[in-house]
Amino acid sequence: MVWNLKRIWLPAVMAALMIPACAPAMAQMGHPPRPPMEREFHMHFGRWWDNPHVAEKLGLTADQQKKMNQIFQNHKLKLIDLHANLHKQEAILGPLIGADNPNESQILAQIDVVAQARANLEKEFARMLLGIRRQLTPEQWQKLKVMYHERMERMKHRWHHHGAEGPHGPMPPPPPSGGGQAPPPPQM
Secondary structure, three states, X not given: OOOOHHHHHHHHXXXXXXXXXXXXXXXXXXXXXXXXXXXXXXXXXXXHHHOHHHHHXXXXXXXXXXXXXXXXXXXXXXXXXXXXXXXXXXXXXXXXXXXXXXXXXXXXXXXHHHHHHHHHHHHHHHHHHHHHHXXXXXXXXXXXXXXXXXXXXXXXXHHHHHXXXXXXXXXXXXXXXXOOOOOOOOOO
């Protein structure tokens, strides 16, 4: 399958930066939201906008940080609920699939319910990420992308020294850029 890297890059970068920021909100969930691509980024930025080094390097204002915190908080509880619903629907699906005489129509109907629950979670997560992204100026967004690229290069270097699997599992895919430059800005 050929992936349109521009369409994947923005969500991947934002997920890599934001999933760990949601960890407190989603601690009871067991794993970050899907798609699996998002889980492949083993990055621990936390609430990156509250990191003094990152905030200084990006030139974030106190007002921007406050707005980002509010956006995060506004979505936190809904993300918890949506993830719990996804987990519940997956739990219902498990026994249906594992039955000695599986009922295909029940299984397919429950797969639709699971898929919708997952889609609802992903949409809410994207809304939060885009809300936080909108708080950045174009210059700050460019700086953040460069910081991301630099972090990926450091991780790549660490994985190189630990073999293909890396210290924490498979290495995430590199951002779609050539050379040592940050990728071009995604179209929004």
